[in-house]
Amino acid sequence: MDTNKLIPLLSEMAIFVNVVESGSFSKTAKKLGLSPSSVSRSITRLENALEEKLLERTTRQMRLSTKGQEVYGLCSDMMYSAKMAVSAAQTNKKEVSGSLRIAAPKALSRQVLMPMILDFIDQYPNVALQLKVADHYIDPIGDEVDVIIHITDKPVEGLIAKTLTECRLIMCASPSYLASHGTPAHPNDIANHNCLCLGENPRDRVWGFTQGTQKVSVNAKGSFAVNHSEIRREAVLRGVGISVFPEFAIQPYLDSGQVLEVLKDWHVGGNYQGKVTAQYAQSKFIPEQIKAFVDYLQERFAQTNH
Known part of the structure; x- marks a missing residue:
């Protein structure tokens, strides 16, 4: 196929990639600002030009044909090369500008990142920043995100990983609750307390503790479960029970004495602890806005930790 015939198909190929990755004509149409019928026509034009059936469709499902997979x-490689071309053009600009799409967990975004992000926007007014807040895993390629920030001890393989800070889990309760119900001296004592869990799945009610080589698991029971740290924190402040929080969500209240840490000598297991890590795609051409943003966060967290 000569170049004159190939060029008009580049947009159809891009649409084809989006359809496959979203798994839906309607989702692709919404994302690209097109009508579903327009997306369908693009796929048909591509199939006709290549003289191959790429997608096998029924009313309920869609899958790639053998040739479609190839x-x-x-x-997809073409789309990646296009993104790298844009990155190359944006690299080494004296002025930091361009779009920047960030994804981060809800609680971390609300309680830690937002002041830093707003200050970054003030410092770099020519950067158009979009924040995607979600607790589920975000695919930086498929979800078209430039930087993912998450709390993990296992960074996503194949991506550049920059550690921003560390976060541990802290078990705590209000002084009034502990005065009324006693302070646990051992993890097994937790079974006799009102434990406020996340409630996202049954495993949230099994609290694990380690101290050196000792390991203890306790079935936590309580009158209230909620997967929102600020609501759960309010319940703890009101003396409802004992709960576990990421350090960033509870530290100011520990400092003020509104809550007290429980079982300090034991390590509490669970999600939302580990290294707070910023990750982005590897490339020879990292856009300046990505480098500036990650460097800015590292500097701010370094200031906070001292």
């Missing part, structure tokens, strides 16, 4: 891989 074409998708090559078209």
Whole structure:
């Protein structure tokens, strides 16, 4: 196929990649600002030009044909090369500018990152920053995000990982609750207390503790469960029971004495602890806005930790 015939198909190939990755014509249409019928026509034009059936469709599902899988891989590489071309053009600009899409967990965004992000916007007014707040895993490629920030001890392989700070889990209760119900001296004592859990799945009610080589698991029972740290924190402040929080969510209240840490000598297991890590795609051409943002966060967290 000569170049004159190939060029008009580049947009159809891009649409094809989006359809495969979203798994839906309607989702692709919404994302690209097109009508579903327009997306469908683009796929048909591509199939006609290549003289191959790429997608096998029924009213309920869609899947790649054998040839479609091969074409998708090559078209996906084309899209990646296009992104790298844009990155190369944006690299080494004296002025930090351009779009920047960030994804981060809800509680971390609300309680820690937002002041830093707003200050970054003030410092770099030519950067158009979009924040995607979600606790589920975000694919930086498929979800078109430039930087993911998450709390983990296992960074995503294949991505550059920059550690910002560390976060541990802290078990705590209000002084009034402990005065009324006693202070646990051992993890097994937790079974006799009103434990406020996340409630996202049954495993949230099994609290694990370690101290050196000792390991203890306790079935936590309580009158209230909620997967929102600020609401759960309010319940603890009112003396409802004992709960576990990421350090960033509870530290100011520990400092003020509104809550007291329980079982300090034991390590509490669970999600939302580990290294707070910023990750982004590897490339020879990292856009200046990504480098500036990650460097800015590292500097701010370094100031906070001292």
